[in-house]
Amino acid sequence: MTSIDVKDLTKEHGTVRAVDHLTFSVRPGRVTGFLGPNGAGKSTTMRLVLGLDRPTHGTATIGGRAYTTLDEPLRKVGALLDAQAAHGSRTARDHLRALAVGNRIPDRRVDEVLDETGLASVARRRVKTYSLGMRQRLGIAAALLGDPEVVMLDEPSNGLDPEGIVWIRELLRRLAQEGRTVLVSSHLMNETASFADHLVVLGRGRLLADTPMREFIDARVRPRVRVRTPDGAALRRLLTAHGYEAAAHGDGPDGPDGHWTVEHARVDDIGRLTSAAGLTVLELSADEGTLEQAYLDLTATATEFTTASAPVPAPAPQSQQPQEA
Amino acid sequence: MSFAPVLHAELIKIRTLRSLLGALCAVVLATGLFSALAGLDSGAGEEDFDPLFSVFFGVSFGQIAAVAFGATAVSSEFQGGGLRVTLAAVPRRGRWFAAKTVAVALPVLAVGTVAGGVSLAVGKAVLGADATGLTWAEGLRGVVGCALYLTLMALLAAGLTALLRSGVATLSILIPFLLIVSFVVGGVSGTIADFFPDKAGQVVFHRTWDGSLGPWTGLAVTGLWVAGALLAGVWSVRRRDA
Structure with missing residues (x-):
C-alpha cells in the first residue's frame, strides 16, 4: 500500500x-x-x-x-x-x-x-x-x-x-x-x-x-426535494404538520404550475409522507447538492479566499489587485 | 539506479533531435572546409608560416558548431518544463548531469576525430609542397588535439548553459568571446589571453610555441576552465528548484 x-x-x-x-x-x-x-x-x-x-x-x-x-x-x-x-x-x-x-x-x-x-x-x-x-x-x-x-x-x-x-x-x-x-x-x-x-x-x-466527496457536499449543501402536485394547499398543510417548509416555485404563463420546493428534505421521506397521506403527486425529484455549490459555499466562508470582490485598499482604489503567486 | 541506463537515455535524447545531429555534421563540415580554404591562402613562405596551424585552421570555425551543440543539448532540457520530466525520471541530479556531460562529450569526441582527420587530409592536399615539413607526429597531435579541443569547447558550453539555464545566453557570451577575443585580443601572445580557454587549447595546433603553455598543458588549462563551468552547472542543477 x-x-x-x-x-x-x-x-x-x-x-x-x-x-x-x-x-x-x-x-x-x-x-x-x-x-x-x-x-x-x-x-x-x-x-x-x-x-x-x-x-x-x-x-x-x-x-x-x-x-x-x-x-x-x-x-x-x-x-x-x-x-x-x-x-x-x-x-x-x-x-x-x-x-x-x-x-x-x-x-x-x-x-x-x-x-x-x-x-x-x-x-x-x-x-x-x-x-x-x-x-x-x-x-x-x-x-x-x-x-x-x-x-x-x-x-x-x-x-x-x-x-x-x-x-x-x-x-x-x-x-x-x-x-x-x-x-x-x-x-x-x-x-x-x-x-x-x-x-x-x-x-x-x-x-x-x-x-x-459525498460528506463534503452533504455538509455544505442542504438537500432539497421538488414536488409537483395539483393540490398545493393539501401539500402545504401536510408538510407544515411534519415540520417541513414548502414553497411554491416557478410561475408558468397560467399562474403557479404546481411545482413546490421542500427545503432540508430527502426525497425518500417526502415520498413516503405524501403516499401515506394519499396525496396525488405528479413529479417527485431530489435536488442533490453539487460539488460546485459546496465548493462555493466553502470559499465564501473561508477567510483564506479573498477574491476580486474583496475591498480594494483605500489609498489606491484604481490599482490592480496583486496577483497570487 | 545505475549510471548506464541514465547515460543511454541521454544518448537517445541527443540522437533524436535533428538540430543536434545537424550541429555534429556542421562540426566536420566547418572544420574541414575552413582548413581547406586556409590552405589556399596560407601565406606559405612567410617567416612565421606554420603548416600545422594552416591545416587545422578550420577548428576555429568548427568550434562554433561544437559550442552550439553543447549549448543546445543542455538547453533543450529547459524548454517548457522539460527539466521537470527529466528530473522526475532521474531524481539524483548529480548523476543525471554526469550522464548528460558524457552524452555530450562522446559524440563530439567522435566527430572531432573525424574533423581532425578530414582537416589533416584536405589541408595537406591543398598545401601540397608547402606541407612537406609537417611530420606524422605533428599531424597526429593535431588530430587528437582537434578531437579533445572540440569536446572541451562543447562541454564548456554545456556547463555554462546549465548554469545560465539558457542556450541563447550561453551562445551570446561564448560566440562573441571566441570570435572577437580570439581574433583581436588574442593575437598578441605573452598576455593573460594565453590562458583563455580557446587560446590555451589551440596551442596544440602550432608546431612551435613561445608562451608558457605547450600543446598538452594548454589543453589542460582549457580542461580546467571546462571543469569550472561543469561544476558551476551541476551546482546550479542541484541547488535550484526545477
Whole structure:
C-alpha cells in the first residue's frame, strides 16, 4: 500500500508562502480530487512531492520514502505536471523511449501506453505538430509508463475533447479500482465530481478540507426535494404538520404550475409522507447538492479566499489587485 | 539506479533531435572546409608560416558548431518544463548531469576525430609542397588535439548553459568571446589571453610555441576552465528548484 504523505509542508518563494503548513495523506484505492483556485498551491505541492522543488519546511513522502531516494522512480510514481514538457522536435515515441530506458522499463511498455492513450497512430510524428489534447495524452502516457502504484496528474483534462474527458474519467476510476493511489488536481468542479471519491481542498496554500466527496457536499449543501402536485394547499398543510417548509416555485404563463420546493428534505421521506397521506403527486425529484455549490459555499466562508470582490485598499482604489503567486 | 541506463537515455535524447545531429555534421563540415580554404591562402613562405596551424585552421570555425551543440543539448532540457520530466525520471541530479556531460562529450569526441582527420587530409592536399615539413607526429597531435579541443569547447558550453539555464545566453557570451577575443585580443601572445580557454587549447595546433603553455598543458588549462563551468552547472542543477 503506497500513500502520499504530506506533513507540515511549507514552501516560500521569497516572501510569498505558496504552500503553508500543509498536512494530508492520499490513500490508495480511490481517486483523490485536489481542488483549489489558481495559485492555491496545488502544482507547487505536486512538485514538492516529486522532489523537484525543495520545501522550506516539512516533508512529503511516497510510501514513507522521499521521492528523490526512490530507485527507478517511474516504476513507482507516474506524474503529469505540464503538457508542454515534451520537446517539440522529438517524436512522442522517442520522448517515451528516453524516459523508459533511463528507468529500465521495457520498450514494449512504450507501445502499450501509446495504444492506451490513443496515440499509437501519431507516435512517430513530432510533438510540435500535436494539439493540446494530444500533448495531454502524451503526458498521461508518460505517467503510466512504469505501471506505477501512485499516479499524480495536474489538470489532466485540460484541452481534451469531450471524448477525451470521458476517457480520462474512466481511466482514473480504473486506476483507483486497481488499488493505485490517484491524485488529480483540477479547478473544474463538475469534472472533479465525476471521478473523485475523496477531496483535498487548498486555498492560499492552506488545507481547507480533506474529506470524502459525498460528506463534503452533504455538509455544505442542504438537500432539497421538488414536488409537483395539483393540490398545493393539501401539500402545504401536510408538510407544515411534519415540520417541513414548502414553497411554491416557478410561475408558468397560467399562474403557479404546481411545482413546490421542500427545503432540508430527502426525497425518500417526502415520498413516503405524501403516499401515506394519499396525496396525488405528479413529479417527485431530489435536488442533490453539487460539488460546485459546496465548493462555493466553502470559499465564501473561508477567510483564506479573498477574491476580486474583496475591498480594494483605500489609498489606491484604481490599482490592480496583486496577483497570487 | 545505475549510471548506464541514465547515460543511454541521454544518448537517445541527443540522437533524436535533428538540430543536434545537424550541429555534429556542421562540426566536420566547418572544420574541414575552413582548413581547406586556409590552405589556399596560407601565406606559405612567410617567416612565421606554420603548416600545422594552416591545416587545422578550420577548428576555429568548427568550434562554433561544437559550442552550439553543447549549448543546445543542455538547453533543450529547459524548454517548457522539460527539466521537470527529466528530473522526475532521474531524481539524483548529480548523476543525471554526469550522464548528460558524457552524452555530450562522446559524440563530439567522435566527430572531432573525424574533423581532425578530414582537416589533416584536405589541408595537406591543398598545401601540397608547402606541407612537406609537417611530420606524422605533428599531424597526429593535431588530430587528437582537434578531437579533445572540440569536446572541451562543447562541454564548456554545456556547463555554462546549465548554469545560465539558457542556450541563447550561453551562445551570446561564448560566440562573441571566441570570435572577437580570439581574433583581436588574442593575437598578441605573452598576455593573460594565453590562458583563455580557446587560446590555451589551440596551442596544440602550432608546431612551435613561445608562451608558457605547450600543446598538452594548454589543453589542460582549457580542461580546467571546462571543469569550472561543469561544476558551476551541476551546482546550479542541484541547488535550484526545477
